[in-house]
Amino acid sequence: MGGVPAADVRPGAAASAPGGARAGSTGRATGKAGKKASRKGARTPSATRKVARVVVDVPLSHLDRPFDYLVPTDLDEPAVPGCRVRVRFAGQLVDGFLLERVDESEHEGRLSFLERVISAEPVLTREVAALAREVADRYAGTLCDVLRLAIPPRHARVEAEAGQAARPSPDIVAGVGAPAEPGPWQAYPAGASFLAALAEGRSPRAVWNAMPGPDWPAAVALAVRATLAAGRGALVVVAAGRDVARVDAALRAELSAATGTAAGAGVAAAATGRDGTAASPPGEPAAVTTAGPEAPPALHVALTAELGPAERYRRWLAVLRGDVRAVVGTRAAMFAPVRDLGLVVLWDDGDDVHAEPHAPYPHAREVLALRAHRAGAGALIGGFTRTTDATQLIETGWAHALAPDRATLRQVMPRIRPAGEDAELARDEAARSARLPHLAFRTARQALVDGPVLVQVPRRGYVPALACGRCRAPARCEACQGTLSVNSSHAAPYCRWCGRIAGRWQCPECGGGQVRATMVGARRTAEELGRAFPGVSVRTSGRDGVLDRVGGEAALVVATPGAEPVADDGYAAALLLDGWVLLGRADLRAGEEALRRWMNAAALVRPAAPVVLLADSALGPVQALLRWDPVTHAERELGERRELGFPPAARMASLTGTPAALRELLEAALLPEGAQVLGPVPVPAGTPAPAAGGGGTAGARAPGSRRPAEDRERALVRVERAGGHALAHALKAGQGVRSARKAADPVRVQIDPLELI
DNA sequence: TACAGAGTAAAA
């Protein structure tokens, strides 16, 4: 297990001449008749292992299985397992990957020959092939969809140039020593033993609650170093490009210390600019090729989307070929073909950018967990907060909790002070007009003497949920416990899940009969704050223009959740404005998500610095922030979800499509025993598909806008957690039936969708 | 009834 099978055989440069190998290429030049004759005549099957099992790049569900082809003698050498090929399929020439070579085919009919081998580079390793198959099955998708996510597009010139890659010499790799000191892990009772386990080549799996502060990239780097010291590879997935830059820098420092070489050279050096922004190196060669003997090659690479195709492929190849042993990257890196995987790390697993927006919509947490499981690797999943999903990993016994020592934590955690909706407003007139409570105003003014103050402002545009007008308990559907909402077409509240109109709703908590929207329309602007603090520079970071970091000088830094810059020496204070807006989102995860965003912002202040949160201190997430105790909150939340039949305690699938298509799929799919179908309901107009409400990071515009929302509906299917596999299988089969029938309009199937409104 | 040629569906 966990081996690096196919990739072990490096094809010589000769075998993979740029442009690949073409069967019967002589026929090209000759005339029509001659071409046909020479092709047919020239092609004879290879002497050994003449059958190639190929996964073809055809996105139809019912064709999601390998097809057999004959390997002609002239392609015998380059047709290695894992290579890209081109084959004739139903007449068309299509791309594919060669999975394996075998002696005989099961197929009854006559086999076609491989048309050509694109290149002999074995880009699909056995580990990734098996992982992709498992991910496809888990998410009711096809293998080729997952492979499209897992394997970057080929760049022929990069592939050809890389023969002389800067592979770290064995003694450098062997020279990685285990960390002598646990460093930031000292603050965790189980930290040292976690590191030690990795260094001994074992595979500890932990859900991590990071200590607030700037140390987490260093902690990650130490874990990676321990893994490398045991001769295994490591994979780190973070949410955003700037987190990649920070972990990259920490890795560079840690690994150069580990090998005793000078820092800053090699592949990683090109990964990020000096200011931490990811930047493509000017000119082509920088990264791999220029690293000579005096500039020791790096042991790791950074993989992000903004590198551009060539550089991205160059680095990805370095990983594939084992030239580097560790990877840090954003979501797409979760499939990086790291050799001898010994550790996977996922930072801030609650961030919604970890959910892949392309079919079959896999989530990095799930993929990395599957991967660690398959490869027998360790895992480190977490962030400042604790998700219900990660809590589930602990409760099922898959992972252990790795949390800071409470006494140490108490010394450094921010001092959180809540100010409710009815808090006394500031006496200052400008602050008053910004509706800034007195406490927030005073805290900011005092802190501005020492340094920057972070101001978190929720973005507008959240879908409001309904709550009881009297006791403010969330209003839920009596039939399915879905979220109630209102829109312009219904006068009465309706359920977003099953569509039932709640005519005579009554609060189960207090018996009240009135509902009210929980969102308050108030918004702060940077200008308003600027007026309240004359003479203080105001900087903003948000959707249009994300700041990576700010210096130590006094400034108000206004940011939307997820776009908070890191302050070089920490913020002197933070104000979390309009907390009730985050809490009031019409999302199942609103509480958990609000806490995550608050903690991520509050973790950026100096030890024990003040943080003012504008929200009602009686609410659970607010309490959790006050005590810096996301664990208890997540455990309680998970318990409630279990009772109500919500994910992640239950499994859900969301099906979106035209009413007719949905009906067809639900008929074709033999849903498992006990499956409950909610809806279908019309897709709310203007609901931006997958990554809605994302934090500051510039999410890709959802490709779901092909047809107007009016004629699309959504159904939810709910099963017990154990039935997830059966549900995915049934939906896949149903999709297969429809695709075989050439059904016109597709149904989008999402297992465990993030946005369960 | 036999069979050529057109049309269609699969898909190695």
Add this chain to the structure above:
DNA sequence: TTTACTCTGTAG
């Protein structure tokens, strides 16, 4: 793009 099969019209 190829192949295998069905459909359809026509000659025997």
